[in-house]
Amino acid sequence: MKDTLVKTAGKDSMLLLTDRPPNLETPLKYFLLDYTPNNVFFVRWHLAGLPATIDKDTFRLRIGGNVMQQLALSVEDLKTKFTPYTINALCQCAGNSRSFFDPRVPGGQWKNGAMGNAKWTGVKLSDILAMAKVKSGAKEISFNGLDRPPMDSTPDFVKSLPFDLANNGEVMVAYEMNGEALPLLNGYPLKLVVPGWYATYWVGMLSDINVLTDTFNGFWMKKAYLIPKDRANGNESPDSLAKNMQPINKMDVRSIFVSPEPNDVIAASKTTDIRGVAFDGGDGIQKVEISTDGGKTWNVATLEKNLGKYAWRHWRYAFTPLQKGNYTLKVKATNINGETQPEHQWNRSGYMRNEIETLIIQVQ
Known part of the structure; x- marks a missing residue:
């Protein structure tokens, strides 16, 4: 199916997935940049009840919740009463690349553009919790935004994190993205940033934080966004579905091709830079390997500058095809723990896809 490109409030041409709620995918060409521009940064919402405007004042x-001092903080309070904190981090939808699962699974049929790398600035959540003076016995923290369900029967989108993770000094409440105020469609005025974890936890238009003494049992934690427990890469098979499930969490190691793109044509006997990005949940990329013969042999690609352990890492490989025809390229990344990508991966929800990526190149 041909891609549909649309422009909407604060956004340049992006791939349309759905318009209500708005879900937009970033064109691959922007992944050649260190940071994904705000005006093409992917958009993901579950609920159609989004405010058209928000008065920052x-x-x-x-x-x-379980705090000694309840707080009601303005954006200006966050900017003036706390030490600013900045982190480079990749935000990736759990269903990124779902359209490539084989066999196909239901859900938004994202290609590879449901992610983006950005420089996030705001306040450490641990600093906010310190001001609120959390009482003993805190177990989890729940997060809610201003988006609302279209019907009473639809569960509100509320997520939770273990208290120790939320209070680790890296999870943050961001008010800026790439040096500018957050776009409305990316969660203005505040967004929870959970470095290394899938974007389902990155609650946009963040408005309520609740410290809990028990496990949060909301729909979006107990019924949705579940993956097989104790199985690498969230993997299962259609004829043997996992019975023991858990909430999705840390991102797996992965790499993708960015340039050339599918259907591009390159010249024989000339060198073409094959380029892409690799990333994981924060352990760090050790190497990226490229195959130009369908996986028979592998060569190490060049890793470019390190933008931080939670950011993506650009890589490149000089490819000089000597003959015309079709070439099957493959790419796989390995992190410092030795974790790499599988030949095939599948689960019923189409989450956390990270199988070895394939790109067929036409050489003329």
Whole structure:
């Protein structure tokens, strides 16, 4: 099916997945940049009830629950009462690349553009919790935004994190993205940033933080966004579905091709730079390997500058095809723990795809 490109509020031409709620995919060409521009950064919402505008002056972030001091903080409070914190981190939808699963699975049929790398600036969540004076016995923290369900029967989108993770000094409440205020469609005025974890936890239009003494049992933690437990890469098979499930969490190691793109044509006997990105959940990429013969032999690609352990890592490989025809290229990344990508991966929800990527190149 041909891609549909659309422009909408604050966004340049992007691939349309759905318009209500708005879900937009970033064209691959922007992944050649270190940071994905705000005006083409992918958009993912579950609920159609999004406010068209938000008054920054009257907006308040409310912190409650198992705390000694309940808080209602303005954006200006976050900017003036706390030490600013900046981190480079990749935000990736759990269903990124779902359209490539074989056999196909239901859900938004994303290609590889449901992710983006950005420089996030805001306040450490641990600093906010310190101001609220969390009481003993805190177990989890729940997060809610201003998006609302279209019907009473639809569960509100509320996520939770273990308290120790939320309070680790890296999870943050961002008010800027790449040096600018967050775009409305990316969660203005505040967005939870959970470096190394899938974007389902990155709650946009963040408005409520609740410290809990028990496990949060909301729909989006107990029924949705589940993966097989104790299985590498969230893997299962259609004829042997896992019975023991858990909430999705840390991102797996992965690499993709960015340039050339599918259907591009390159010249024989000339060198073409094959380029892409690799990433994991924060352990760090050790190497990226390229095969130009369908996986029979592998060569090491060149890793480019390190933007931080939670950011993507660009790689490149000089390819000089000597003959015309079709070439099957493959790419796989390995992180410092020795974790790499499988030949094939599948699960019923189409989450966390990270099988070895294939690109067929036409040489003329």
